[in-house]
Amino acid sequence: MSTQQRYFEDVQPGEAIAEVSFPLTVYRLVMAAGGNRDFNSIHHNGDYARSTGAPDMYASTAFLLGTWERAVRDWIGAGGTIRSIRGFRMRQFNLVGDTTRVLGHVASAELRDGAGVVVLELRSENSKGVTVGPGQVEVTLPVRAAGRQGRRVS
């Protein structure tokens, strides 16, 4: 994460957030299961995952949510907050042996009750295309200048 805090005034409509890549290996999925407590075998046992109709083991919801938060936090910095996640729809399996990338851009930004509210549109992709989303993450960024209610960037 960049140590330089991003402010609301820095935001440009359409601006892309930095892409974050997550190569998905068995090793990583096992570490993820231990860290996020989703021990469902579909996330760390290829034979078992195939018995459920999936092509192979695949990343869990908890891990994929974490990839979105990581990408968002990298962009908003420690001074930002996350208010909501919408449209987090898992369209395809995020399979082991592939790389899931999180991409996004600024969909809108406005000052609301003194808070710099930004909506980011995010999606995850792997070699098969979009796997999660596109969804919307509403965040706040610190504001340098107060008293500028109503400014809208969209």
Place this chain on the structure above:
Amino acid sequence: MGEPDPAGGAGADWRSDWDPMVAAVGRDFSDGAVVYGADPVTATDIRRFLEPLEFDCPLHYDREAAAQAGFADVTLPYTAALSWSIPPMWSPGDPPLFDDDGRDAQPARSPINNPDQGPAPKTTGYFATGLEMDFVRPVTVGERIGRRGRTLLACVPKETSVGRGAFLTFESEMVTGTGEVVARMRSVAFAYVPRPAGGWDGGAV
């Protein structure tokens, strides 16, 4: 988890088998009690959550940085509330969890594999397909999180590439030990009977 029951959710009338669940839309499947996660939030466990994500934000590991941001201690990543609300797999006094030495044998029970299927037909496959979350505030070290309520918002029977079942949407609140709401969650999952290797009629798919 047992084998798919041909007379159950994958039978000829498999869609109508879901009627009781469709009729249950609006029902709270919880007993009203808060179901708490296995452990309170600790810095050690946060670190283990961050590690596979290579997630570097000082709010989650640096008490001084967290204090500068106005928090009493390091904070849990927002989305990690999901993990910290998972009940324990096993607790002292419980019967054995691992009672079968089959290579891919499943534990005798799990809090994450669709534990309460209500009036739904029997299914053996289950995975999440979507999620929406609203965050009220971050959770800090020392707090414990639980889920309150499990209201069925939708039940949509559907056949997909992996099997026959239904998309189920549930809504819950995430609360601390004092009952304070820290997040609200609507989750969608597909509960299904996996497609047999030879197709439903034993022939080509």
